[in-house]
Amino acid sequence: GVSEGSACLKEEVLPEDVGTDDCLTSYTHIYSPDLLKDQVAFITGGGSGIGLRIADVFMRHGCDTVIASRNFDKLKEAAEKLSAATGRRCLPLCIDVRQPESIAAAVDETLKELGRIDVLINNAAGNFLCPATALSFNAFKTVMEIDTMGTFNTSKVVYEKWFKDHGGNIVNISATLGYKGQALQVHAGSAKAANDAMTRHLAVEWGPSGVRVNAVAPGPISGTEGYRRLGGPRGEAAGLFQTIPLQRAGNKTEMAHCTLFLASPASSYVTGAILVADGGSWLTSANDFSKLLGIASSKSAKL
Ligand code: HXC
Ligand code: NAP
Numbered sequence: 001g002v003s004e005g006s007a008c009l010k011e012e013v014l015p016e017d018v019g020t021d022d023c024l025t026s027y028t029h030i031y032s033p034d035l036l037k038d039q040v041a042f043i044t045g046g047g048s049g050i051g052l053r054i055a056d057v058f059m060r061h062g063c064d065t066v067i068a069s070r071n072f073d074k075l076k077e078a079a080e081k082l083s084a085a086t087g088r089r090c091l092p093l094c095i096d097v098r099q100p101e102s103i104a105a106a107v108d109e110t111l112k113e114l115g116r117i118d119v120l121i122n123n124a125a126g127n128f129l130c131p132a133t134a135l136s137f138n139a140f141k142t143v144m145e146i147d148t149m150g151t152f153n154t155s156k157v158v159y160e161k162w163f164k165d166h167g168g169n170i171v172n173i174s175a176t177l178g179y180k181g182q183a184l185q186v187h188a189g190s191a192k193a194a195n196d197a198m199t200r201h202l203a204v205e206w207g208p209s210g211v212r213v214n215a216v217a218p219g220p221i222s223g224t225e226g227y228r229r230l231g232g233p234r235g236e237a238a239g240l241f242q243t244i245p246l247q248r249a250g251n252k253t254e255m256a257h258c259t260l261f262l263a264s265p266a267s268s269y270v271t272g273a274i275l276v277a278d279g280g281s282w283l284t285s286a287n288d289f290s291k292l293l294g295i296a297s298s299k300s301a302k303l
Contacts, residue, residue: 020223021048021078023056023085030257035264037062040114042107044068044097044154045124047075049224050173052082053252054121054259059086061260066110066117068095068103069124089114097124097150103157111162119263120158122151122195123173128229129184140187147191148198155202159211167210171262172199173255174217174274176282183289192217196274203272212271214262219278222249245280 041058045051046067055065059082067075067082067090075092082090091113093106110117126146130139151172162168174196177189196215203213220232220241227233232249235241241248258277261267276282 021052023081024053024060024253027057027060029060031061031260031264031266033061035061035260035266036119039063039118040066040110040116041119041121041263042066042068042110042117042154042158043121043123044095044150046121047071047078047092049226050218050221050252050255051121051123052078053256054123055082055090056085057253057256057260058119058263059083059088059090061264062088063119064089064091064114066091066093066106066114068093068106070094070096097154098145100153100157103154104161107157107161116166117158117162118168120154120163120168120170121173121259121263122154122170124150124154125173125188125191125226127185127188127226129231130187131184132186135187140190143187144191144194147188148194151195152198155198155213159206159209163206163211164209168212169263170202170211170213171259172213172215173259174199174215176217176219176276176278179282180287183287199274200272207271212262212267214267214270214272215274216255216258216262217274217276217278218250218255219244219276219281220249221255222251224252240286243284243286244278245284248279250277250279 036058041063043051043055043065046055046065047069055067059065067079069075072092072094079090079092093109095102095106097103124146126143155170172195175188175192177185178193182189199213199215206213221227222232236249255277258275262275
């Protein structure tokens with residue numbers, strides 16, 4: 001079972017089940033349950049992994065959500081589960097963050113159905129382990145287009161259609177990969193580094209319109225597609241996580257709580273900030289090319 005919601009109050013946090021996209025079965029609030037009361041959050045990639053948990057936790061704080069990505073069947077199923085678990089509205093909408101028209105249509109639909117947008121979470125991303133020499137030009141471009149241009153496209157559409165006149169709050173889900181040039185990650189590390197810069201640029205430009213722009217940079221987060229693709233379970237089994245100062249992977253609820261802090265009035269004077277939420281991982285973890293190459297060429301890292 002998934003019980004880390006209540007365990008977050010303690011020093012020790014139980015790891016949650018790996019590989020499931022279920023809603024929390026129990027939850028103990030550490031923030032006020034009304035923290036996002038009657039607000040609306042638009043969450044890209046909200047149908048799975050960290051994005052789905054952000055939706056779950058936000059809805060437990062009084063928020064209605066839109067979860068938006070490419071696979072509508074997955075979104076619809078997730079939205080039904082989320083509403084049943086939390087009693088709030090969740091609207092599933094089909095977008096590809098590389099196609100601004102699809103984002104514009106979804107934002108129009110959100111405003112028609114839910115009447116407002118208070119929070120935008122740029123969580124959609126694509127990644128895989130691959131050495132630079134094996135990475136095709138199109139593979140690099142694809143990750144840049146989803147992670148970096150997708151974040152810009154969605155931010156710009158939401159800003160122009162709503163935040164410009166009403167204010168709002170953007171949280172980008174980043175990564176620490178670029179901090180030390182992680183092996184086999186030139187595509188995602190470059191894309192997320194650009195997003196960190198974008199976080200600061202847009203915080204400066206849009207602050208006067210009452211828009212805050214911040215980021216959360218997760219470390220390895222169990223129970224996610226990113227964790228599976230980047231060899232998390234194998235790394236954990238091989239004892240690699242003992243080098244992480246907090247000695248374990250993070251979990252999705254912990255990422256949702258960091259995101260909730262930045263999306264809520266709890267952080268009302270914070271903008272342009274990047275909250276690293278990785279248990280200290282990037283400071284100490286190995287950046288071992290040969291070990292990672294072994295994981296990349298193993299079956300578990302293939303799509
Ligand atoms: C090398 C690959 C590859 C792989 C795809 N490509 N997968 N190259 N290794 N494993 C290449 C393809 O050959 C192609 O290049 C180009 O990338 C585009 O591939 P498509 O399949 O056409 O792209 P598309 O359908 O748009 O799919 C995007 C995708 C896919 C990123 C490739 O994996 C995806 O949709 N991912 C979404 C889910 C996901 O990745 N979740 C994890 C996020 S975790 P050519 O030259 O052949 O045309 C995360 C963690 C960060 O970001 C940090 C953790 C610490
Ligand atoms: P995930 O479940 O695969 O989430 C990625 C989501 O993005 C999916 O729901 C996917 O849905 C959506 N998406 C991908 N391409 C899209 C596109 N072109 N347009 C719209 N939506 C798109 O993986 P995750 O591990 O939870 O990752 C979530 C975020 O956390 C990402 O930003 C990732 O970089 C970041 N992160 C994760 C970890 C980790 O350990 N998991 C570590 C650091 C950072 P569709 O397939 O339906 O489009």
